[in-house]
Amino acid sequence: MNTSAMAQSGRFRARRMARGSVTEGAARAGFTARGVIYLLVGALALQIAFGDTGRQADRGGALQELAHQPFGAVLLWALGIGLVGMALWRLSEVVFGSVGKDGRSPRKRLMAAARCAFYVFVAYSVLAFAVSRHQSGNSSDQQSRDATARALEIPGGQWLVGAAGLVVVGAGGWIAVRAVMRKYHGKLRLGQMSRRTRRLVDVTGVAGGAARGLVFAVAGVFAVRAAIDYEPDRAKGLDDTLRSLAETPLGPWLLVCVAAGLVLFGVFSFAMARWRRV
Numbered sequence: 001m002n003t004s005a006m007a008q009s010g011r012f013r014a015r016r017m018a019r020g021s022v023t024e025g026a027a028r029a030g031f032t033a034r035g036v037i038y039l040l041v042g043a044l045a046l047q048i049a050f051g052d053t054g055r056q057a058d059r060g061g062a063l064q065e066l067a068h069q070p071f072g073a074v075l076l077w078a079l080g081i082g083l084v085g086m087a088l089w090r091l092s093e094v095v096f097g098s099v100g101k102d103g104r105s106p107r108k109r110l111m112a113a114a115r116c117a118f119y120v121f122v123a124y125s126v127l128a129f130a131v132s133r134h135q136s137g138n139s140s141d142q143q144s145r146d147a148t149a150r151a152l153e154i155p156g157g158q159w160l161v162g163a164a165g166l167v168v169v170g171a172g173g174w175i176a177v178r179a180v181m182r183k184y185h186g187k188l189r190l191g192q193m194s195r196r197t198r199r200l201v202d203v204t205g206v207a208g209g210a211a212r213g214l215v216f217a218v219a220g221v222f223a224v225r226a227a228i229d230y231e232p233d234r235a236k237g238l239d240d241t242l243r244s245l246a247e248t249p250l251g252p253w254l255l256v257c258v259a260a261g262l263v264l265f266g267v268f269s270f271a272m273a274r275w276r277r278v
Contacts, residue, residue: 023088023089023092023278024278025085026084026085026086026088026089027085027086027089027276027278028085028273028274028276028278029081029082029085029086029273030082030083030085030086030087030089030119030273031086031269031270031272031273031276032082032269032270032273033078033079033080033082033083033085033086034083034086034266034269035266035267035268035269035270035272035273036062036066036079036266037059037062037079037266038208038212038262038263038265038266038269039262039263039266039267040061040062040065040066040266041057041058041059041061041062041238041262042259042260042261042262042263042264042265042266043259043263044056044057044061044062044065045057045242045255045258045259045262046256046259046260046263048242048243048246048255048259049246049252049253049255049256049259050252050256056239057238057239057242057243057259058140058141058237058238058239059122059125059126059140059238060129060140061239063076063079063126063129066079067129073130076126076129076130077127077130079126079130080123080126080127080130083119083122083123083126084119084123084127086119086123087116087119087120087123089278090112090113090115090116090119091112091116093108093109093112093116094109094112094113094116097109098112099187099277099278140237140238140239141236141237141238141239141240142237143237144219144223144235144236144237144240145232145233145235145237146232147235148161148223148226148232148235149232151164152226152227152230152232158227158228158230159227160227161223161224161226161227161235162223162224162227162228164223165220165221165222165223165224165225165226165227166220166224167220168216168217168219168220168223169216169217169220169221169224170220171216171220172212172213172214172215172216172217172218172219172220173213173217174213175209175212175213175216176209176210176212176213176214176217177213178209179205179206179208179209179210179212179213180206180209180210182202182205182206184205184209184272187272187276187277188201188271188272188275188276188277189275189276189277190275192275193275201268201271201275203264204264204265204267204268204271205268205271207260207261207264207265208261208262208263208264208265208266208267208268209265209268210261211257211258211259211260211261211262211264211265212261212262212265214258214261215238215241215242215258215262218241218244218245219236219237219238219241222234222235222236222240222241222244223235242255242258242259243255245258
């Protein structure tokens with residue numbers, strides 16, 4: 001066997017291992033962990049909508065809720081390890097490509113790299129919380145304001161913050177539109193579902209994805225406003241973004257609908273953990 005053939009065989013074996021049971025298990029654990037976080041954030045947002053304003057509807061609030069449950073430390077570590085699995089799976093997509101006919105394209109690899117970096121950060125924050133059992137750093141709202149203030153201080157900071165806000169608005173719209181168009185069908189093993197299960201998955205995927213996209217878009221709008229007005233305090237994290245929905249003419253009912261949508265997205269993440277093609 002010549003050197004080229006050996007190298008090709010080696011790459012094939014490496015790719016097969018990356019798609020093996022370990023990577024698949026890591027991905028499914030990651031989707032499960034993501035589902036838990038969205039379920040908790042949505043539930044906390046529902047409590048805020050019905051008057052319990054002392055709650056914090058973001059990842060920090062979700063971790064606090066888990067910490068107060070029986071075996072809270074075990075749950076936190078399991079959540080963090082699941083998110084590490086998600087990051088490793090996304091890293092395998094960067095190196096070996098993802099499923100689908102264009103899974104090895106530069107665009108898909110770049111998206112996988114961005115998602116890997118995001119889940120590395122989230123996993124680190126969860127594991128740091130599991131170690132200390134105290135909220136690591138500030139809330140998502142304070143983190144957003146601090147990051148915006150630092151960005152505005154650099155040359156061209158207003159343009160940078162404004163552009164970042166527009167990107168987030170676009171990402172939110174992209175998430176929502178793809179959910180409504182059910183683009184996730186191409187990533188699911190639909191043949192393994194019953195007709196009733198598929199309908200339930202569509203309810204959670206469409207409503208949950210639309211709600212998630214709306215939250216992203218609103219957060220992006222606040223970032224753009226912060227850039228235009230040169231006021232970092234106008235930037236909002238997840239908690240303040242959700243609370244702002246209750247201040248619209250629709251009152252708390254818009255927040256109720258979005259919060260319920262986030263809960264559904266958590267359920268959809270569990271469906272992804274079960275039926276996602278990895």
